[in-house]
Amino acid sequence: MFTKKYISVFLVMFLLSATNLSIAQQAGINLSLAIPQGEFADQVDNFGYGFSGEFMLLSPKPRSPIGLGLNIGYYIYGNESRSEPMYNIPEVFVRVDRTNNLVIFTWFLKLDYLLEE
Numbered sequence: 001m002f003t004k005k006y007i008s009v010f011l012v013m014f015l016l017s018a019t020n021l022s023i024a025q026q027a028g029i030n031l032s033l034a035i036p037q038g039e040f041a042d043q044v045d046n047f048g049y050g051f052s053g054e055f056m057l058l059s060p061k062p063r064s065p066i067g068l069g070l071n072i073g074y075y076i077y078g079n080e081s082r083s084e085p086m087y088n089i090p091e092v093f094v095r096v097d098r099t100n101n102l103v104i105f106t107w108f109l110k111l112d113y114l115l116e117e
Contacts, residue, residue, distance in 0.1 A: 026056040026069075034075040034102065048077030048102060060112035067110040075102040 034048030035041075052073030060067040078100045086092040 026059060027054065029053045032073055032075065034073075034077060036077070044077055044100075046078055048075035050075035050102075052104070054108075056110065060110060065112050067112060069108045069110055071104070071106040071108060073102075073104040073106075075104075076100065077102060 030052050032050050032052045034050065036044045036048070050073060052071055054069055054071040056067050056069045058068040076099060080096075080098045080100075082096050083093045084096050086094055
């Protein structure tokens with residue numbers, strides 16, 4: 001239910017941006033580096049790497065220089081591989097692989113104005 005709410009908001013914003021065809025939209029894809037901060041940095045020894053993408057849903061216009069955008073990113077900050085004994089059969093070992101990932105979802109405002117000369 002929580003995910004359906006965000007998907008609904010995203011679709012509404014996307015449809016609102018598609019109705020205004022007279023202005024240019026902006027989109028981008030980036031390679032990214034994630035640097036752990038605070039308590040998370042105490043638990044993680046390495047940086048995260050990944051990619052992110054951004055899309056302006058409502059682009060700035062001459063009469064309204066404020067735009068609204070969405071940024072979505074995916075980062076990998078580590079992996080681990082180990083052998084563990086099977087729960088019911090201690091003589092049998094299984095390989096456990098784990099990849100640690102982060103997904104971010106960020107709304108942003110863009111102020112775009114031209115300086116008159």
